Amino acid sequence: MRREVTLRDVAELAGVSSRTVSNVVNGYANVTERTKARVQRAVEELGYRPNVLARNLAQGRSGQIALVVPYLDTPYFAELLQSVIRAARNSGYNVLIDQTDGDPEHERGFIAHGSRRLLFDGVIFSPLGLDQQALADRDPALPLVILGERASDGTFDHVGIDDVAASRQATEHLLGLGRQRVAAIGDQPYATGEAAQLRTRGFREAHAARGLAAHEDLIIGTPRFNRPDGARAMAHLLDREDPPDAVFCYSDLVALGAIHTILARGLRVPEDVAVIGYDDIEDGRYSNPTVTTISPDKEWIATTAVERLLLRIGSGTPPPGLELRAPHRLIVRESTTGRASTR
Amino acid sequence: MRREVTLRDVAELAGVSSRTVSNVVNGYANVTERTKARVQRAVEELGYRPNVLARNLAQGRSGQIALVVPYLDTPYFAELLQSVIRAARNSGYNVLIDQTDGDPEHERGFIAHGSRRLLFDGVIFSPLGLDQQALADRDPALPLVILGERASDGTFDHVGIDDVAASRQATEHLLGLGRQRVAAIGDQPYATGEAAQLRTRGFREAHAARGLAAHEDLIIGTPRFNRPDGARAMAHLLDREDPPDAVFCYSDLVALGAIHTILARGLRVPEDVAVIGYDDIEDGRYSNPTVTTISPDKEWIATTAVERLLLRIGSGTPPPGLELRAPHRLIVRESTTGRASTR
DNA sequence: CTACGCTTTTGCAGCGCTGCAAAACACAGC
C-alpha cells in the first residue's frame, strides 16, 4: 500500500511552498495564473486528493451535518432525508444519519453537551419525545435547527408548517362534506406530544368555527403515528356503539392503517367512513382508496433547514432563532370524496 | 468560546503523561488500577471528551462507513438503512448516507479511485446501473460489500437473496392458483439490469418446470421499480386484447402501482388479476388488498453486510470475496388468494 | 535610487491524537 500523495509532494514537484498549493486547491484569490497553472499540472500528474481528515482537524470542523430523526422507515422522514441530503451536498456538506427510535434518552444525548461533537458541525433535529429540559441542557455551541412542532426559544431555528391551521383545514373539509361524527386519531396528551396537541387544537377549532362541539370521546390517542397504531385505534372506534362517519388521522400512515381496518370490516371508504391523513407520502397517492391529506412542502422544509443551519454554522455570532412556517395545502383524494372525484 | 479540554490537560491534572491518559481512555490493558482511577477522576473533573477528528487523523481512519443506495424514499432501502445504522452503531461506526439517483456516473464516482476517500473506511453499496467496467476501475484498497444482484468477482463480498429461486417460487405460486396468463413487470434487458434479468429467468423456469411456455409478450420492462412505473406497465397490459390474469411484479412498489391501475379500471384483485410483489415492505402489509410477496430477510442482509465490511476494514490482507445468500420466503396475502385467507 | 503600498508567496507552528520504541519499574531467581 503506497503512501497517499500529500500537499508537500505536489509542492515539491511544482517548485512552490506547500502553502501555495493549499491556496490553489482551495481557490484562494491572490495567486498568479502562472503558479496556479503550474500547481494544477502537478496536482493532476500526481493524482493528488486532499485529505479530508487532516483538513477537518486543522480547521476544527468536520464538513458534516447530522440529521436526527425518530424513525427512518417512516416514509415521511425518508422523503425528507432525501431532500436534506441533496441540499447539503449542494453546499459541500455530508449528512450523517441517526435514528433515535423516539427514545428521549437517546435524543437528549445527541444534543447534550459534549456528545459526539466534532463529528458534525450542526444538527437538524426532528424530536419526538424531547422536553423543554433537554433543550435547556443542550450544548449551547451546537448549531441547531429543529423540525416539527416545538417552538423556538430563540436559540435555534424551527421549521414546520402551521399545525393548528392545517388541522383546522383538514377537519373543516370533513365537516364540509356533511359528516356528523368526526373522530381524530393521534392525540398525545402528554409533555412530549406537542405536535399532536396542536393538531387536536385545530380539530376542535374547526368544530367551534361551525358552532359545533367536537366529540371529545372520539379523540383517540396513539403512541406512534404508524400503520399498526392507526389500525388498532380505528378498531376501537368501530367497536363503539355509535361509530364515527369520518376520521382525521394525524399522519398518512395512521390513515392507511385506519382504512385497512375499515375495509377489513366490510365497510366502505369514504361512504361509511371518510378518512383524511397528514404528510402526503407517496403511499397515499397509490393506495386504494387514495388518501386525502395535508401536504407540507417537504422540499421547502429541507432546503430551508439546511440553509439556516449552514448560516448558523458559518457565523461567529449566531443569528436569532427564527420561527419558519413552511407552506402546506390540502390535497383531496378518494378517501374523502370517493372515486368519482379523481377521474 | 473557551478551548476544548485536551488529553494533555487531563494528563497534567492527573500527573501522568498524555499517552497514559490515551491508554486509559481507550481501555488499554496494561494500566494499574491506581493510575486508571486517577486518570478517570481527572477526566470527569475536566469533562474531557476525545476529539474524534484528531483521532481519525492520527489513525488514518474515519470510523465511518458509507451506505450508498439509489433511492432513499424507496421503503425497501429505508428499512434496510435502518438496520444498517443499528448494526454499525453497535460496532462504534457511524453511517454516512448517499443516494445516487441511479446515476451510473455518480455510482462510479463513489467507489472510483480517490473519490471522497478517507471520509469513510468502507462502503456498502447497492448499485443500480453499475457495469463491470466501473467495478474494475474501482479503488482496490476500498473495502466494499455489494448488496443486490451483482455477483462477486472475488474482491468484494456480495449479499443478496437467490433471485432466480425466489422468482421461480413467486411464479409457481401464481401458476399453482390455476392462472393461465401470467405477466411479469420489471424486466430490464440491458447491461445494468442484472437483478431484473435474474427474476425474469426464475419466471421462465417456473413455467418450464410445469411444461409451459412463459408468455414472452407479457413480460414488460420498467426503468425503475416504483409505483408510477408499475401503474403504467399495468395499464399497458390491461389495454391488450388478451390481458393477463396474474402478474409477478419485481418489487412491492410496482405491485402497488399495478393494483392501483387494476382497481381504477373497475377490476378486482385477485379475482380478475392476481398480483404478487417482491421485497415485503410495510406498505404491502396494510394496503388494500394486502400484497403477497417475496420477503428477503433484511435484518440478516444488513447485519451480515456490516459484519463483513468491518472484517474487511479490520484486516490487513482482505479476506476472499464471499457470495452470501440471505434467506427469503414467500408470504401469501390477499392480492393472490383474496380476503378469506387472512382471517 | 529609495520609499511605499500592494499583491503574492513562504515558513512555521500546531490542530489533538496515536504508533513506536525506549525507559522505568517491579519482581523473581541465581
Added chain:
DNA sequence: GCTGTGTTTTGCAGCGCTGCAAAAGCGTAG
C-alpha cells in the same frame, strides 16, 4: 547484588492540513 523477564509508563514524532504573520516581489511615486 546482579541479571533477566514482564509489566507499566513515557517521550517524541508525525498524521496532512490550515492560520497567522512575516517575507519577498513588484510597480509606481518621489
